[in-house]
Amino acid sequence: MSIENAAAALPMLRALAAGRAAGKADDPVTACPDDPESSDAQARARARMWLRGYAQSSAPPVDYSG
Numbered sequence: 001m002s003i004e005n006a007a008a009a010l011p012m013l014r015a016l017a018a019g020r021a022a023g024k025a026d027d028p029v030t031a032c033p034d035d036p037e038s039s040d041a042q043a044r045a046r047a048r049m050w051l052r053g054y055a056q057s058s059a060p061p062v063d064y065s066g
Contacts, residue, residue, distance in 0.1 A: 015046040019053025029054060 015034070022031050032054070034047035 011042070011046060012049045015049040016053040019050035019055075020057040021053075022050075023054040023056070023058030026058065 019032070029051070032047055032050045034043045034050060036044055036047040036051065038044050038047070
């Protein structure tokens with residue numbers, strides 16, 4: 001991986017980490033700082049990464065009452 005590619009990936013990794021932190025802190029999913037429907041492709045990609053991290057760390061409650 002070249003340094004340019006690594007530098008380009010950094011905002012995506014930051015968004016993923018921020019989403020995970022938000023999920024662990026039980027923040028609402030609407031706390032995502034980027035608009036998933038933005039006209040800017042990079043903003044949409046950051047939103048997807050944030051939401052992916054959020055989903056990985058905040059599991060929905062399981063109802064076993066059945």
